[in-house]
Amino acid sequence: MGDQWIFLNDDFVKKEDAKISVYDHGFLYGDGVFEGIRVYSGNIFRMKEHMDRLYQSAKSIMLTIPYTQEELTELVVETVSKNGLSDAYIRLVVSRGTGDLGLDPYNCKRANTVIIVEPLSIFPKHLYETGIDIVTVATRRNRPDVLSPKVKSLNYLNNVLVKIEAHLANVSEALMLNDQGYVAEGSADNVFILKNGKLLTPPGYIGALEGITRNAIIDIANELGYEVREEPFTRHDVYTADEVFLTGTAAEVIAVVKVDGRTIGEGVPGEETKKLLKAFRKKVVEEGVKVENIPQGLHVS
Ligand code: PMP
Numbered sequence: 001m002g003d004q005w006i007f008l009n010d011d012f013v014k015k016e017d018a019k020i021s022v023y024d025h026g027f028l029y030g031d032g033v034f035e036g037i038r039v040y041s042g043n044i045f046r047m048k049e050h051m052d053r054l055y056q057s058a059k060s061i062m063l064t065i066p067y068t069q070e071e072l073t074e075l076v077v078e079t080v081s082k083n084g085l086s087d088a089y090i091r092l093v094v095s096r097g098t099g100d101l102g103l104d105p106y107n108c109k110r111a112n113t114v115i116i117v118e119p120l121s122i123f124p125k126h127l128y129e130t131g132i133d134i135v136t137v138a139t140r141r142n143r144p145d146v147l148s149p150k151v152k153s154l155n156y157l158n159n160v161l162v163k164i165e166a167h168l169a170n171v172s173e174a175l176m177l178n179d180q181g182y183v184a185e186g187s188a189d190n191v192f193i194l195k196n197g198k199l200l201t202p203p204g205y206i207g208a209l210e211g212i213t214r215n216a217i218i219d220i221a222n223e224l225g226y227e228v229r230e231e232p233f234t235r236h237d238v239y240t241a242d243e244v245f246l247t248g249t250a251a252e253v254i255a256v257v258k259v260d261g262r263t264i265g266e267g268v269p270g271e272e273t274k275k276l277l278k279a280f281r282k283k284v285v286e287e288g289v290k291v292e293n294i295p296q297g298l299h300v301s
Contacts, residue, residue, distance in 0.1 A: 007079045007115035020112050026095025030155035031105060032112075033057040036249045037090040039080055039117075043288030044090070045249075047073060049212045057151045058094060065094050066111055077291055079115040086294045089120035089250060095154065122188075122250045123172060128277075131257035131269045134173050134186070134246075136235055137165035141176045141184035144207045149184070152209060162187040173246060175238070175259070178207045182232045189248030190214035193233060193241035194272050200237070203230035213247040213280075220279045226272075235260070243270030245277075253277040 006018040026032035037050045058065050097108035139161040166174040178184045185208035192201045199221050221228045244256040244264050255269030
């Protein structure tokens with residue numbers, strides 16, 4: 001790989017030169033929004049959905065993104081193209097901008113915009129074959145009426161605390177419950193269970209990010225004729241499910257084979273999970289916004 005180019009406020013700069021002020025309110029207060037997007041075989045998957053979510057998150061926290069959605073979409077495509085990667089992860093961050101030490105966002109004159117494109121795999125490849133063990137943690141999901149989990153903000157402490165608990169339990173991911181004890185989501189992924197032939201995932205009001213991979217899996221499952229329901233469920237339902245899996249842009253679709261010491265199904269990735277993963281991998285290379293000037297069709301998984 002040659003130089004890695006990062007888009008930073010109207011310019012492309014080399015990775016080592018991509019620096020912003022310590023007075024940036026994203027750094028000082030977690031004040032900002034972000035997206036994680038993937039390029040598969042030179043196609044940016046569900047680009048519009050990601051950009052819509054970014055702009056909606058920004059609207060919700062009254063952050064003005066200094067580009068129109070069309071302009072920023074074009075800049076994302078350009079950053080991918082400039083880095084020449086046909087399979088990569090895109091991190092798009094818009095912070096409130098550089099202000100002073102005070103909390104007041106009105107002292108930040110212009111948002112800082114960063115686009116990073118690089119290869120990413122959050123779980124080692126073999127875990128997609130074996131499935132993962134997870135636990136449920138004591139950290140509860142933010143209440144939607146306090147800080148809505150639908151806003152993909154830079155305030156990820158809730159999720160970071162989940163990751164710490166996962167580490168302490170020696171597992172790679174964990175489930176959060178909402179304040180009422182219903183299963184909400186993982187630290188950076190949505191959860192599905194398959195029970196008695198029905199595919200269930202928590203509805204938005206439970207308090208979870210409305211995952212774009214989650215929505216893609218719902219589409220795929222509908223296309224394949226599964227009965228899919230957005231319905232609240234508890235840990236008991238997870239323990240007694242036939243199959244469990246997590247979805248996310250970084251995680252993709254990964255089977256869960258043990259939860260809090262309870263083996264799920266036969267303790268190996270379930271047949272339906274494998275079927276959905278296969279269909280997902282097909283969809284991601286077929287769909288999406290094509291990026292010119294990068295090799296197409298190289299995706300192997
Ligand atoms: N929940 C949280 C808290 C996340 O950070 C993510 C990753 N963006 C997800 C779910 C999965 O969402 P998506 O499929 O859009 O990546």
